[in-house]
Structure formats: C-alpha cells, structure tokens
Amino acid sequence: MCSGATVTQPAEQSAPAFDRAHFAFRHLGPRGVGTVSEQRPDGETQRMLDQLGYPTLDALVDAAVPATIRSERPLDLPAARTETEVLAHLREIADRNVVKTQMIGLGYHGTITPPVIRRNVLESPAWYTAYTPYQPEISQGRLEALLNFQTAVADLTGLEVAGASLLDEATAVAEAVALMWRASRAKTGYVVLDADLFPQTLAVARGRAEAAGLPVVVADLSEGLAAGLAGQVSDDAGTLVGVVTQQVGASGRVADLRGVIAEAKESGALVTVASDLLALAIITPPGELGADIAVGSAQRFGVPLFYGGPHAAFMSVRKGLERSLPGRLVGVSVDADGDVAYRLALQTREQHIRREKATSNICTAQALLAIVASMYAVYHGPNGIRTIAEHAHGSAAALAAALRSAGVTVVHAHFFDTVRTHVPARAEAVVAAASSRGVNLYAPDADHVQIACDETTTAADLTAVLAAFTDVLPTSTTPDGHAADGTATAGLPDWARRISTYLQHPVFSAHRSETAMLRYLRKLADKDLALDRTMIPLGSCTMKLNATAEMEAISWPEFANIHPFVPVDQAEGYRELIETLEAQLAEITGYAAVSVQPNAGSQGEFAGLLAIRDFHRANGDAQRDIVLIPASAHGTNAASAALAGLRVVVVATADDGEILLDDLRSKLEKHGSTVAGIMITYPSTHGVYEEHVREVCDLVHDAGGQVYIDGANLNALVGLARPGEFGGDVSHLNLHKTFCIPHGGGGPGVGPVAVAEHLAPYLPADPFGAPGSGTGATASGTPVSATRYGSAGILPISYAYLALMGPDGLTAATETAVLTANYVASRLEGHFPVLYTGPKGLVAHECILDLRALTKETGVTAEDAAKRLQDYGFHAPTLSFPVAGTLMVEPTESEDLGELDRFVEAMVAIRGEIDAVAAGRWSVEESPLRGAPHTAASVTADAWDKPYSRELAAFPVAALRAAKYWPPVRRVDGAHGDRNLQCSCPPLSEYETELEPSGS
C-alpha cells in the first residue's frame, strides 16, 4: 500500500487551492484543499498523502486511476459560483415557474405540509441525511415513522399488511400486476387494466408488463368485467390472472366496484384497487370490498406536488400475500433484552438477496416522503384526516351543485373530489378561461373538463372556476358564488360510505398540539444516527455532504407547488433547470443524451436495459436477450434485467476482483448472437479501478453486444474519466450519491439514464404523451415513471451542487474521495486486510476490510464489528457486500481528517477487542463485540454479569465520555421478527417493561 516516494512537496503543489468563497472549500472535508494559507505542509491533505507516500494529490490520482480510462478533456462546465450567487440564480429560475391553483388532479393534489413537519422532517438533516435502516439499532426513529406509515396505509385501505413505500403510483400498479402473476403461478393468462386508471398509470403499467412478458388487456369496466372484456380477449388467452381498477377513477367517478370484484373472484382472479388515500377516509376501502391489493400515492398527505415527485406510493395486501410484496417492509421484533424493536422484515425476498428472482428491483424507495405522509396522519389523526377529506369532497359537491345550477352537465353522480363536466367542443376554452383566472383545470379531451378539489380549495377558488365556465358557456342560470362555499355535502351513496374506523392506534391521537408533535419528531430523530452526527462510511452508498444551500430551494413554492401536468409555459424555470442539468450530466459522463425520468438507480437500470433491448429489436436482433453480469454486481442489476425480460448469465471475477477475461470470452462465444450486452459497475463494486475495462467493452462490442456501465460509483470518476468515452453505451447515475441528493432514510432518489447517440431514441418517453425536448428530444422509449421528469422536485439539489462546485471543485471532490479511501485503507490494513487493490496497491473511492480470517480464528463476525461500532458512535460500513464476511468503507470527500482518524481509532480498538477474544480474555459470546450495541439501560441496570466492565461497554474510547450516542435498543433479533411477522404499530402494552420494585 505505502509505495512511492515520501518527499513532502511545497504545499501549493499538493492539492488544488480553493478560495474561501469557493464552495469546494466547504464541501471538501480535509483541510489543505482549502485556502492557500490553510494549505500548510503539515495540513491535513498533506499528512494523508505522507501516510500514503505520495508527494501530491495528482501523483496519488495518477497512480490510482488507470491511464487507459483517463479523459483528455477537462469538464466543460460553468465556473463555480458562491452560495449567495447560486441561490440568487435559483431564485431567478424559480420565478420563471408560474404557481396557479392546481385543480388538475390525476393523482396529484394541493396539500398543506404542516410547517412543523416541513421544517422538522422535510428540511431537517436529522431525517433527510439518514441512511436506509439496514442497521436497525441506530434507525429506530425512522423505522417507527415508517411503521406508522404502514399502519396508516393498512388502516385506510382496509388490508392487513402494507409496505414502507414504493416509487410512484404508476409503478406501484405495475408492481401489483407482477405480484398478481407471481401469486397466481399461472404460466399463461392475462391481467385486465380498467380504462379508468390514470393515463400515466396505464402507460407505465403496460410498458412494464410488456417488458416482462405479462399480457395485459385494457378494458372499460364501467358495465362490469364480462361486459368490458367482451370481444377483447381471444379464447386461447388463458386464465384471468388479475384485475386492476381504480377508486376514485381517473374521470372522478366513484364506482360501485362490488360487481367487478365479485366477477373477478368467481374466475379465481386477484383484484388490485388503485386508491386515493384521502378518499378512503370517507369511502369504503378496497379491503372491505374484497380486493386483495391496494396501491396508490400518499402525496396528498402533506407532500408537495414537486412537479411530479418525489412522492411515496403505497401498497397493501391481504394476509397471505405479504411474502410477495415488492420493496421494503418494516416489522416488529425484539432485541437481545427481549424489548420491542423494529427492523426491516422479510429481506430474503428483496433484490439484494434473490437478485433476478426478487419480488422487485426496488432498492432506494421514497422513505422520507413516506415519513412526511405518516407524520401528516399522526398530526391530524383520524378526525383531522376525515375533516380534510370532507372538505375536499364538500368543495367538489358544492361546485357540482353550482355548475349544475348554471346549466353545466356534471357527468358522474358519485364522485369524491373531482367533478367531470361535459362541455361539447369548449373544453380548451374553459381551461384557458380558468387559467387566466389563476386556476389550472384538466381537459381529457375536447368535450370534457375536470376539476379536482383538495385540502387547499377555498370558496374563492370555486368561484373562479364557476366564473371560468360562465365566461365561456351560455348559461341558463347565473351561478350563485355563495353556493360554492365548500360546505355542501353531496352525499355519497350508502354503498360507498365508509363506516369502519381507522387510525385508532394511540400514536395517531397523542400528538395533536404543535408542542407534542415537535417533541415526537425530536424524540424519534434522537434515536437515529444520521450524517448530521457522524460519518456514515457505507461503501457503495456515498454518504457525503448534502449542503444546506443545495437543499434550500426545494421547498420554495415555485418549485414545490407545480403540478406535473401544467402547460409548459408555467414551468419554464423547471424546464431550464432540468435541461441544463441533463446537458451537464451528459458532459460529465461523456454520453450524448440524458433523461432524469427514473426515480431511483434501479429504475435507471431498467430504462437503460430497455434502451438496449429496443435498439437490438430495431436492428432486427430481437433474439439478443442475454445480459452478462459479474458475480459481484449489485443485486438491482440482475433484478432489473429480469424486469426488462432479459436473461442473466453470470461472468466470473478473479481473486483480485477483476472480471475474468477468459470467462467473458467463453460466455460471449457460447451465447453468440443472443448476447444483448454486459452490465458492469465502474469502478467495480470491489472498490477498484479495473485496468482492463476497455478490453471488456471491446470484447462485448465485437460480439455485437451493448455495454451498460452502472454509474452508481461515478463519484470516483467525475472530472477524471467518462464512461461514455471508455466504452459505455449506457449508464445510470445515482444523483442521491454522487450529486448530493440526501438519502432520506431510504429515498428519495434520482437515477438518470445516460446514453450514447444511437440509444437516444430509446430513452423513456413522457408517460403523459407530451413531445420530448433537450438532449432527449427524440425519446420514444417505454416510460418508467409516472411523470416525465420523475422526482423533479429534488433536482434543484444536484443543480445547485454542480453550480457551487464548478469543474475544478467537482474534480477535486473525486480526487479527495480517492485520497480519503486510500488513507483509511492504509491506516487500517495492518489491522484488517484490505481485500482488493489495483496494481499499485491502491483502492479507488472505497475499500473492503476482510474479517473472514479473524472470524475463522475467533468467531467474531463482521456483523459483531458493525454492531460494536455503534457503541463507538458510528454507523457501520457496508456489511457483507459485495463479499460476505467483510466491511466496505467509503469515507467520501466530505469527511475531515479528525473524523477519519476517529473512525480509524474505533476500528483499531475493535481489532484490539478481537485480539482479546483470540487471547482468551473473553469468549466470543461473552465479549463486548457480541454484546454490542449496549444501551444506557443495559449498562446502568443493577445486574451486570459480563466479564468486561460497564465502562468498556459504554465508553470504549475516552472521547465518548464527552459526546455519546446511546443506541436505543440492543441487538435486534431478525429471525424472530420474520417468524412472528407484525408490520403495523404494536399495542402499547408490548412496550411495558417489568421494573424491579425500587429498593429491591
């Protein structure tokens, strides 16, 4: 590891110097990459380089990054601007968006984010910088919040088990279609989609089903299932596998679904109902109608419109289907002391374990937005939610009455919040009149206009809508504005009225005052370790700084309150921001075109693989359906390939982690003209810049295949190399890693897909049918998200990062990430072997610490070390990925030397504890490693029977006495949770702890 000269060069040469005003000065952790005055020879950067034996950062980077992949062209991006300048610029962009009253509906509604939730969840780093709760002991706060989400969804939908969020409503329907196929075990057959699903849902669900080879039929079910299917399916179509309908329908109709559900059940089919969570507060829930699955969006539970996302979609199922649920599921278990503890349940069905056999490819989901929605339910409680639902419904009822009395035809007798009117040939004119009065309405065709009411609807809004109609239509009566005061109740028919209760758990009634709510949020946040407290050295996850200035714009109304389907001229700011971002990402990656539509890395993979598939089809090579994937690949790769209808063949990797070229050659030969392409990760998931990547790409190209380079590790390339230049045809990027979108406790994410020129036509099209623009102007591929720009609302974060860092700052970030990883590897390699390194003994931006020999010798596992790190106040590195029994450390560029050394000190101390086991001081079972983590309660209990002291348990290094994070629970028993599956809030009695009578 320590190769090269140990000469200390003059400071100016050792690292780029940033002026104090340059944001890179703040983004980069190690001092010495700062102002020239701070860049002393004994500065942090220099000390780290000395440790590694390299005179300058350039010399280190030259040694670590193979010359064969280095880009000759520096980044052609605008120079860095200050925080003040970037925020002023974003303000100008925001001002180009026009915020109107949004009454378009179609799954996106005005809502009020309670300020206490906006400030203390959405805008709070304690929540938004947390990682996915894979380490449950330090994630109890967010796990509880997600369990509340599951409980609210299960209650409102009337089904037993709900998951902890899906990506959006359209993909949730697609997931439900796949689930019904899985559950039915049918080999042939078809699923019926009700024509009254949202148009974007139909577009996405059809595309996903087609890719996976699952036949679907779209039918008008308003007259029943048999009537709808008449003439639609041939006799040899096979079994009816499932039916998806929507309550409330896209047309605003509240239909009596009992008939359709009964017909479906009679044929043995499963039924999914796409639902509106707010509507379910007053209308009969799907579970009570006999549905098996409910899906939908929780957006209107306090999550801003965000021009389409991010929003938490949900799925709930009846008992018996929970093992087929896609995405994450929070469950209740117990810890080592038998106390209630939460954890992610049933993980063996997820992509990281079952790869292409997983229930879905979802990894990053929408945790932060699910938490916002759950807190909205906690804050308002059952009565509040009902009142809000009644307000939306009452507003619609009052509007319908006023429209009718004005002579306007209201199409549906039964509706919740959306009124559909019949205005022959005048729809466009009505929409224009409403727009000029500051209200956006929806015209599904030339003859109809729909108006969706919501929590924010006022009497003035209704009066404006009425006036828009009377501006355009000859009316028989003058409308009475007072009739539209939002208090009328149309009365849903008896069959549609909900009588069952919901949100009865005490958590939904205990936090009604703002004081109580604020303290509840703080109490949960305090249980968790997020980036605002400690380094999170998770390999492959890139937990770097999510700067406050980058976050600021997302809750400005001009970004937050734009409906995804507004006319283009109301979203000019967004368009400019997105097109600029896409072009800058193309410049960074060396590709021709980028689409930000995918709302997670996994969805970018899916979109990229579909582009490859479509390219081969267009060339008459439809038989190319095999993707080669190295054994070490991230689980989403194989799962996405399966979703795209492609077959996976594994390519072996050598002992040093490199793809085995001989194996690649033989697989290419064996599968010949059926090879669609290869999916590789660069730098590899082993944390190494593979020397032979160009050769790998050339071999695959020579065999007629396409090269997919998983760009989740792009933070090791930005400014140094471009995947589009060293052989890639397509990549996805994770903006929630490299480009500073915070992880949010498991989402949101953005996974743009970037492609070379020849794949640009196959980028995802707009699911709503609008023409393309920007670098993806020719895009006509399968849409992969419900809206054209996916999670548009968080794109200002990455845009701000690029603007703040500029080309030199971005390159320095990459170089510094390489420096910190190599520094940690070098400091720790004498204690834990570093598994893979490049030819010069260097790693890329992360390193794998191998504990397998120690485990063999002592019984102490990598998991023990990970849990013990919690006692030291750290989030564990990535555990057992990509190699079982190892820890993968990614420090990122944002950690300073003090924090890196604190981590090294903890790891060295842990090695000392392992040595003590080896020396027989404690057995592994009785060691502080196996006993970890230690709660305050466990170390202060009267009884203490461990062979190590309480002090060693709690304060293994002295600095902890001054600042200690106490894990709230002891080690969580995963198997118990899976055996006794419980996925909604446990009754309070389960939390009761038996206390010894005082004085005993």
Ligand SMILES: Cc1ncc(COP(=O)(O)O)c(C=O)c1O
């Ligand atoms: C190498 C790699 N590929 C793909 C993904 C999937 O990205 P996402 O979690 O956004 O779906 C990840 C996520 O951790 C990853 O590390």
